Amino acid sequence: MADVTMRVWRGDANGGDFENYTLVQNEGEVVLDVIHRIQATEAPDLACRWNCKAGKCGSCSAEINGKPRLMCMTRIDELPEGPVTVTPMKAFPIIRDLVTDVSFNYAQAEKVPALLPPPMPEGGYRMFQEDVERGQEFRKCIECFMCQDVCHVIRDHEDNKQHYAGPRFFIRYAELEMHPLDTNDRRDLIREEMGLGYCNITKCCTEVCPEHIKITDNAIIPLKERVVDAHYDPVAWLGRKIRRKTKISANDAAVQPAP
Amino acid sequence: MTYEHHDYDVLIIGAGGAGLRAAIEAKQRGLKVGIVTKSLLGKAHTVMAEGGMAAAMGNVYPEDNWMVHFRDTMRGGKYLNNNRMAELHAKEAPDRVMELEQWGALFDRTKDGKILQRDFGGHRYARLAHVGDRTGLELIRTLQQKVVSMGTDVFMECKILKLVHDAKGKVAGCVAYHRENGEFVTFAARAVILATGGAGKSWKFTSNSWEGTGDGHAMALWAGAQLIDMECIQFHPTGMVWPLSVRGLLVTEGVRGDGGVLRNSEGKRFMFDYVAPMFRAETAESEEEADKWYDDHTAGRRPPELLPRDEVARAINTEVKAGRGTAHGGVFLDIATRRSPEFIRRRLPSMYHQFMELAGVDITKEAMEIGPTCHYIMGGVKVDADTTATLVPGLFAIGEVAGGMHGANRLGGNSLSDLIVFGKRAGMGAAEYIEAGDVASAMNMDEVEAAIAESLAPFDRVEGENPYDVQHDLQEMMQVNVGIIRNQSELDEAAAQLATFTERVKNIKVKGGRAYNPGWNLATDLPAMLTVCRAVTIGATLRKESRGGHTREDFPNADPEFAKFNFAHTTNGGNWDSEIVTEESPLLPMPDELMALLEEAK
Numbered sequence: 028m029a030d031v032t033m034r035v036w037r038g039d040a041n042g043g044d045f046e047n048y049t050l051v052q053n054e055g056e057v058v059l060d061v062i063h064r065i066q067a068t069e070a071p072d073l074a075c076r077w078n079c080k081a082g083k084c085g086s087c088s089a090e091i092n093g094k095p096r097l098m099c100m101t102r103i104d105e106l107p108e109g110p111v112t113v114t115p116m117k118a119f120p121i122i123r124d125l126v127t128d129v130s131f132n133y134a135q136a137e138k139v140p141a142l143l144p145p146p147m148p149e150g151g152y153r154m155f156q157e158d159v160e161r162g163q164e165f166r167k168c169i170e171c172f173m174c175q176d177v178c179h180v181i182r183d184h185e186d187n188k189q190h191y192a193g194p195r196f197f198i199r200y201a202e203l204e205m206h207p208l209d210t211n212d213r214r215d216l217i218r219e220e221m222g223l224g225y226c227n228i229t230k231c232c233t234e235v236c237p238e239h240i241k242i243t244d245n246a247i248i249p250l251k252e253r254v255v256d257a258h259y260d261p262v263a264w265l266g267r268k269i270r271r272k273t274k275i276s277a278n279d280a281a282v283q284p285a286p
Numbered sequence: 287m288t289y290e291h292h293d294y295d296v297l298i299i300g301a302g303g304a305g306l307r308a309a310i311e312a313k314q315r316g317l318k319v320g321i322v323t324k325s326l327l328g329k330a331h332t333v334m335a336e337g338g339m340a341a342a343m344g345n346v347y348p349e350d351n352w353m354v355h356f357r358d359t360m361r362g363g364k365y366l367n368n369n370r371m372a373e374l375h376a377k378e379a380p381d382r383v384m385e386l387e388q389w390g391a392l393f394d395r396t397k398d399g400k401i402l403q404r405d406f407g408g409h410r411y412a413r414l415a416h417v418g419d420r421t422g423l424e425l426i427r428t429l430q431q432k433v434v435s436m437g438t439d440v441f442m443e444c445k446i447l448k449l450v451h452d453a454k455g456k457v458a459g460c461v462a463y464h465r466e467n468g469e470f471v472t473f474a475a476r477a478v479i480l481a482t483g484g485a486g487k488s489w490k491f492t493s494n495s496w497e498g499t500g501d502g503h504a505m506a507l508w509a510g511a512q513l514i515d516m517e518c519i520q521f522h523p524t525g526m527v528w529p530l531s532v533r534g535l536l537v538t539e540g541v542r543g544d545g546g547v548l549r550n551s552e553g554k555r556f557m558f559d560y561v562a563p564m565f566r567a568e569t570a571e572s573e574e575e576a577d578k579w580y581d582d583h584t585a586g587r588r589p590p591e592l593l594p595r596d597e598v599a600r601a602i603n604t605e606v607k608a609g610r611g612t613a614h615g616g617v618f619l620d621i622a623t624r625r626s627p628e629f630i631r632r633r634l635p636s637m638y639h640q641f642m643e644l645a646g647v648d649i650t651k652e653a654m655e656i657g658p659t660c661h662y663i664m665g666g667v668k669v670d671a672d673t674t675a676t677l678v679p680g681l682f683a684i685g686e687v688a689g690g691m692h693g694a695n696r697l698g699g700n701s702l703s704d705l706i707v708f709g710k711r712a713g714m715g716a717a718e719y720i721e722a723g724d725v726a727s728a729m730n731m732d733e734v735e736a737a738i739a740e741s742l743a744p745f746d747r748v749e750g751e752n753p754y755d756v757q758h759d760l761q762e763m764m765q766v767n768v769g770i771i772r773n774q775s776e777l778d779e780a781a782a783q784l785a786t787f788t789e790r791v792k793n794i795k796v797k798g799g800r801a802y803n804p805g806w807n808l809a810t811d812l813p814a815m816l817t818v819c820r821a822v823t824i825g826a827t828l829r830k831e832s833r834g835g836h837t838r839e840d841f842p843n844a845d846p847e848f849a850k851f852n853f854a855h856t857t858n859g860g861n862w863d864s865e866i867v868t869e870e871s872p873l874l875p876m877p878d879e880l881m882a883l884l885e886e887a888k
Contacts, residue, residue, distance in 0.1 A: 055529020
């Protein structure tokens, strides 16, 4: 087979540049295979994250020819001919080479008020397939953070990270809000602190999702409707006031561990 | 030197299912808990588990109960198991699975709203709680989210180099470095729980990620603990074989549980020719009988495709060697002709996706090409079943790094349940150990300094080998000589080669700096890999019989004399290149009531 040339961004927080590596191309290889061969030969210190190499762990996210992709699921032979450019995710600070500091996402995870179910009855909870399926779609998320990377709210405006959770966490909130057992109410939190309103549904996140989760249609839009209804609809507002007597607010729930 | 330092009641090494479950238990008991992981949180090998977690809840077959699960586990393990572990596991798995739903897990459901259970090899009844074919992801995400909601310190991308003792030989903590910047860090802890997973990365064709380098196995051995059953390695029957770049990647047993069958190049469903005597009474004799079983387990006996993994892997190996394999050296796994495309996409979405994107194969239309892949090590640190304590005070071990639970061969689905049953027990065991008060004092800083100096040596060498070359050659060597079928001359060759590899590891040269340098990271993994490979090879040489995940061409049958003990390894010196000393360690005596369960089954 023909050779393949990889243009790989090398550097750290102080700056960097592209380095070219030309290798023999093997049948069926993915970008991560070629990166590994570069590591094993010319550049053992080339930094990249990976774990499962099967599209299940979401570690090897990078931008391939400018688009967020999992390196382990991108076959070289499906890319256009010519050099393959590999750069780290743009929305996160560089650590080294292809490795970025994704701690923003872990900080957001800490802010999510936990599931608050009723006590488990003898023999376990009863839930029905059609009720769990909505949440199951969002729980397919492998936390590759490419939806966060591509979301222009934070990709182009670093400051927005202060008050914007991003698509990965909107599907997490949607999952909890749709969870058959949940008694928590996170709507004020989602609207006021998680910045759901900043999303103007351009669907970039949905397009890059390697799990094909319909982030915008199935999570963000329903979540917007739910949050807006709760805020502006006087009937919903009244209902919320009444229900609050039995529901714990999101802020209290955040510090109260689930059983 | 002074280093970044942290103090915990309980330090957990590893953030897969076992480590996270242990953290939850220890936190609930009011202890200060730290978790250290080589990767990011949520990326551990647990995410790769596909089919499900075994628990005798009886939601699909009310006849199921812990006694049947215990019996299946012991038979699958060819009776080499720690019977107390198998008993606790079978009894406690249902509660451990159900409590996951309190923390947000969403399993697939039965029609009446209970957790759905699926069929898997070696389990008499449909027993695996699951979410499609991504159960491991569901488990790790559930536990991760629970741990995060409890406010637990997690040190990500932090590599432990060595456990450190106090002056009296108790485990007092460990020394590590941050991958991000290469800076060293020490952790003092009153109890340390090893939850480091497996060691499959020392074989060429493996389902394991870069992390599976046997760090915990090796560190426990160096610290004075015993390793048992190291020769028992599970080669999962169904790994991808093509393209070469994905060779070894796992194909879930759920394909067979949901109706998939194995065929050779002649189109023959060959597993009927490979039913061992101990499984004949419960295995179907014809395709017709087997096919009735999927819908109603009382209408026929089990299909032979659902024999335990060791049996199926050996059969595939034999077919390929006999020249009835595929062009790429595997056999066919066919579900396309047996189930509708809708069924396949709903039940096996990850498999559909994996084959479509990586191999260009539509599994609803074509058969998959598969072959055995190094998947799991049954061997591990010898522990007390109830507390998960090792022989070294202050050190506990759970999950794949612990030995005994699965005997000579693990049943599919018993791993995820193992993680949560013994994860909780480790949290309890560590808490009780701490409450008893006789814990370690200050860390021996000489041990810390020695471990750091050793880790830095590859930078100082003027010349030396690339660590990737050493790893690559080691994987090739282990695949050839200590693979699925073994014999004396190959094992002797492996032992000789391992001595050479030990010298090569001492001559590794690392380029670049300490900040996020994968070459250096690999150089610090290699000592553990060598230690584990040596223990495996010694065990495989001594066990002159075939049992479970250990098959000897020159001793093809099981020998009852070898069913009485485990081979147990310790080191003479506590370093990675120290001599390994091996003894026969008698199996735990089996109480009469458990023995009766096995007798009934016969």
